[in-house]
Amino acid sequence: MRLHRLEMTAFGPFGSTQTVDFDELAAAGLFLLHGPTGAGKTSVLDAVCYALYGKVPGARESGHSGGQGSPLRSDHADPAVSTRVTLELTVAGRRLEITRQPAWLRPKKRGTGTTPEKAQSLLREHDAATGAWKSTGSRSHQEIGEEITQLLGMSREQFCQVVLLPQGDFARFLRADAEARGKLLGRLFATERFGEVEKRLAERRRATEARVKDADTDLLNRAHRMQQAAGDAMELPALTPGDPGLAEAVLTAAAVARSTAREQLAVARCALDAAETARARAEREAAAARELARLQRRSADARERAARLEEASAAHQEAREAMERSRKAEAVAPALDLRRSAEAEHRRAAAAEQRARGPLPAGHAGDGAAGLAAAARRAAEELGGLESARRAETRLRALAGERDRLDRQERADEEALQEAEEWLAGWEETRAALQARVEAAQDAATRAEQLAARQEPARRRLDAARERDRLAAEAGAAGESAAAARVKAAAAHEHWNTLREQRLDGIAAELAAALRDGEPCAVCGSPDHPAPAGKDVGHVDRATEEAARAGHRRLQEEAERAERRHADLREALAAAVAEAGEDPVGELARECAELTERHRREHLAAGDLHPAREELRRAEQEHARRTAARQEAAVRAAARVGHRERLDEERATLERELAEARGAAGSVAARAAQLEHAVTLLDEAAEAARAAEDAAHRLKDADARLADAAYRAGFDTPRAAADALLDAAGHRALQQRLDAWEQELAAVRAVLAEEDTAAAAQLPPADVTAAEAALAAATRRAREAASAHDAAERRCADLDRLSDEAARAARALAPLRARHDKVARMAGLAAGTSADNERKMRLESYVLAARLEQVAAAATARLLRMSSGRYTLVHSDDRSGRGRSGLGLHVVDAWTGRERDTATLSGGETFFASLALALGLADVVTDEAGGVRLDTLFIDEGFGSLDDQTLDEVLDVLDSLRERDRSVGIVSHVADLKRRVHAQLEVVKGRRGSVLRQRGAAG
Incomplete structure (x- = not known):
């Protein structure tokens, strides 16, 4: 990744548009980004990060504040100017241009107040064949961010740690504990997947443990059911789900219960045989009593029925005669039916x-x-x-x-x-009117374009005139201040020279005051001091001279600062005059307002072009x-x-x-x-x-x-035949009465002729109640014996069935317990709680330790050069808090040959050690991200703690990064770096916002 150009408008402390040419700065390989504290050096890096990822670095995101609804917007910007960042870079062989505009509150075009403007993003790619920029078609913040992340191969957090090297973070990293180091390394190397492995193993351990306990619980439930089936004659093992040996104890108790149940079944079978024999004897006796009672009732009933038949004999004879007449009339029935149907x-x-x-x-x-x-x-x-x-x-x-x-x-x-x-x-008139309307709108659009091109130069000239007038006033005041400072410095110099001459005149008395008897004189070497000089009135001593000298230096520095300020103001005034000329601000403001109003009117008139064309086309x-x-x-x-x-x-x-x-x-x-x-x-x-x-x-x-x-049927008239004829229902009823009387008579005669019935009638009445009571008692005893026998059989069957189920459950439990033991061992190893894990190191910590070891090796290659071969960074996996191995980082001092903690390094040593660590981490993360080439790096602050020799060695190491065509930007306000690094980007702080001044290596 190589940066080419950065353009910022109304961003952070920069109220106007500022441009950074990284190609010019990178020509020297090493360039300096400097300026006073609070000027906005870090905001340049924030703009690079915001262009790439749509956000500034996490530690500074909440610190940005701005007006008009955007935390990134500059308080110095014109209310109508939108905040915008454009970055041109080359990554993965593609030259891209990213433009981002955050959401902000812009002034309304009509009336007062503001209206929200949505955030916008644009990604363009340079076509080498045509030499033109073409849009990639994506304007979504998220899509552009994902595409840039894929091309760079690293997230925003990784980019801020690898490309924008924050030295303060790595100084803290050197002194941090294992947990803090683990968090940073985990974010950079995305080792959360190993933490997920630990969680997954822990979840699998809990899941297998739950399945084992569920299986044990199911086995205990079966044991409880066996205990209920055995009638509480079974003793359960005093174990809980998950305890070893539970299955063997349950199966042993089940075997004892089955043996006891079979003995009880044999006793119940003998009792059932005896009860069945007694019930059969009582049943035979009850059957004989019932039969005798039945025969006696049968004889008495037959005699009663014979008496009723004798009483109904006359009615039976009348029914027989009616049946005979009906049979004769049946011969006439077809004729009667035919006549009724015909009628x-x-x-x-x-x-x-x-x-x-x-x-x-x-x-x-x-x-x-x-x-x-x-x-x-x-x-x-x-x-x-x-x-x-x-x-x-x-x-x-x-x-x-x-x-x-x-x-x-x-x-x-x-x-x-x-x-x-x-x-x-009316067509010709309509067409002519519409054509004239189109031509008028076209002319207005042309004039609006011309006025728009004149507006921006007019606004810039007006701004420059205002700046010119302000700088003129400030330059006059600064000139007067510089002159006064020069006068004060000259007076202080003269005063110092006077005091120095007076001291030199009385130096003999000052030397005499230091003489001691017997000690040689510092001037002549004699141990004798016969007439030492004495101090005159108004003698000037060394302290008074040094105080005068310090006062002169202080006033001289103030005069130099006043001169530099005056020179800077005059330079800025000359630039403003060159751009604005000598025209007054009021005249330029009127000209700008007139242009704006004319452009508004012409733009409004030009807006009718499309509707006029559409109306002409429709006509x-x-x-x-x-x-x-x-x-x-x-x-x-x-x-x-x-x-x-x-x-x-x-x-x-x-x-x-x-x-x-x-x-x-x-x-x-x-x-x-x-x-x-x-x-x-x-x-x-x-x-x-x-x-x-x-x-x-x-x-x-x-x-x-x-x-x-x-x-022919013997009836006098058809009506008589019809009256004698019975219908089917009447015929059946009469025939049933006749048949019933005959059947009843035959049955009574048959019963009275039976020998056993007649013999039973001669015997005493049968006692059926006593026989039934004896049978009921015998049956009850047999039923109770059968129930006891059935219960004993069911008990044996239930215990056999439940024992088989328990045996199958115990066999199914064995692989579950074996799997749980294996998973629990793996989870313990990954979590660092197992006895087999000697160093108590978690899996994620183990991976991070390997990464840290790589980082320490990569950092040592540069730290040896920075420290002149004295220091080496090594990773330590010694146990730290709670008895577990941590992510230790020690430094080996070649002068003493001993290993010590990084917290013992001095301020300057801590700086170049953290710098080496940052560069080493950048190399490792780059390799981890797929070997993305990083041609531009920034190092933020920390150089003020180095002495001249160490600073030279650090700069040599940074300068060596150019060997692979890599450029390094140093962000610092250390004055000595201005002399050592020639390519510079200066951030100048002012009341109207900061501005950038760029100087190449040749300048």
């Missing part, structure tokens, strides 16, 4: 004939069946002759509809033709459509004349034919309906008349047959 049919046929003759005309009231049939045939023949007339009538209706349609089309064409003629009459389309409609209407009118004449001729012919066919009826359809109704009535009447005649003949024959049948 009913005759009544129905007569009624139907009367209904059918009712609607007939008076002329057919007396016609017979043959006459009615002949009339129906005549009407049907006339109806058949009307079919062609029906078709003619249908065609006549269609002709009328078609004629009406032609009339409607004619009226519609006349209206459309009149409307088209009226519209086309031309309407003209073409109405012209075509007028031609089509004329063609249709000519075609309708011949069509109308043909329709009129065909309609006259059809009307003559229909007049003959429909007669007195209103229409052919009405005449056909009349004939169809007449045919239907005549057919129905003829059929009804024939049916009535046939029914009368059949009734007469039935009367003759009935009289003959009654005479």
Whole structure:
């Protein structure tokens, strides 16, 4: 990744547009970004990060504050100027340009107040073949951020640690504990996946432990069910789910319970056999008592039934006589049925004939069946002759509809033709007006473009004039301050020289004050001091001279600063005058306002161009459509004349034919309906008349047959035969009464003739109650014995079944417990809690330790050069807090040969050690990110703690990074670096915001 150009507008402390040419700065390989504290050096790096990722570095994101709704916006910016950052860079062989504009509150174009403006992003790529920039089609913040992240191969956090090397962070990293180092390394190397492995293993351990406990719980539940089946005669093991040996204890208790249940089953079987024998004996005795009681009841019942039969003998004889008369009348029944059927049919046929003759005309009231049939045939023949007339009538209706349609089309064409003629009459005037409107809008657009091009130079000239006037006032004040400072410095210098001469004049007294007896003189070397000089009144000592000298230096520095300020103001004033000229600010402001107003009016007029063009296009389309409609209407009118004449001729012919066919009826359809109704009535009447005649003949024959049948059966009249005849229900009822009396008599005689019944009647009454009570007691005892036996059998069966289930559950539990033991061992190793993990190191910590070891090795390669071969960084995996191995980092001092903690390094040593660590980490992270080439690096602050020799060695190491065509930017306010690094980017702080001044290596 190589940076080419950065442009910032209204960003951070920069109120105006500032541009950084990184290609010029990178030509020297090493460049300096300097300026006073708070000027905005770090904001340049923030702009680079914001362009790439849409956010500034995390530690400084909350620190940015700005007006108008954006935390990145400059407080010094014009309210109408949007905040924007544009970065041009080359990455992965592609030259890209990223432009980002954060959301902000811009002034409303009309009225007062502000309106929110959404954030915008644009990504363009340079086409080497055409030499032009082309958009990638993506304007989404998220899409551009993801694409840049993929190209760089590192996240925002990694970029801020690898490219924008923050020295303060790495100084803290040197002194941090293992947990803090782990957090930073975890973010840079994305080792959270190893932490996820630890979590997954812990979750699997908990899951397998839960499955083992569930299986143990299920096994204990089966044991409880076996205990219930065994009648609480089974003792359960005093173990809980998860305890080892639970399965063996449960299976042992189950075996004991099964053995006890089988012994109880054998005892219950013997008791059941004895109870069954007693119940069978009581059952035989009860059966004998019941049989005797039954025979005794049977004998008494037979005697009672014989007495009732004797009383009903007379009624039985009358029923026999009625049955005989009914049998004689059955010979007459067919004739009676035939006569009733014929009479009913005759009544129905007569009624139907009367209904059918009712609607007939008076002329057919007396016609017979043959006459009615002949009339129906005549009407049907006339109806058949009307079919062609029906078709003619249908065609006549269609002709009328078609004629009406032609009339409607004619009226519609006349209206459309009149409307088209009226519209086309004003076409030329309409087109000319619209064309003039389009040309006026085009002229306004041209003038608006010209005015827009003049606006920006006018605004810049107005701003420069305002700056010119401000700088002129400040330069005058600065000149006066510089002159006064020079006078004070000259007076202080003269005062210092006077005091120095006075001190030199009395230096003998100052030397004499330091003489000691017996000690040689510092001037002559004699140990004797016969006449030492004494101090005069007003003698000047060394302290007084040094104080005067310090005062002179302080005033001299103030004079130099005042001179530099005056020179800077004069330089800025000359630049402002060169841009603004000598015109007054008021005149330039009026000119700028006039241009703005003229541009607004012309832009407003130019806005009518597109609507005018659209209206002209729609008018031309309407003209073409109405012209075509007028031609089509004329063609249709000519075609309708011949069509109308043909329709009129065909309609006259059809009307003559229909007049003959429909007669007195209103229409052919009405005449056909009349004939169809007449045919239907005549057919129905003829059929009804024939049916009535046939029914009368059949009734007469039935009367003759009935009289003959009654005479042959022995009845005087047919009515007597009908009265004697029984219907089927009465015949069945009478026959059932006769059969029941005979059957009852036979049954009674049979019972009275039975020998065992007669013998039982001679015995004493049977005691069935006592026999039943004895049988019930015996049955109850047998049932209880059977229940006990069944319970014992069920107990054995349940225990066998539950024991088999428990055995299967125990077999299924074995692999679960083995898997749990394996997973628990792996989880303990990964979490650092297992005894096998000697250093108590978690998996993620182990991976981070390996990364830290790589970083320490890469950092040592540079630290050896910075420290002249004295210091080496090494990783230590010694145990730290809570007995676990940490991410230790020690320094080996080659002068003493001992390893010590990095916290013991001095301020300067800490700086170059952290710098080496940052560069080493950058190399490792770059390799981790897929070997992305990083051609531009920035190092932020920390050089003030180095002495001259160490600073030279550090700069040599940084300068060596150019060996792979890599450029390094140093962010510092150390004054000595201005002399050592020639390519510089200076940030100048002012009341109206900071500005950038760039100087290449040659400058």
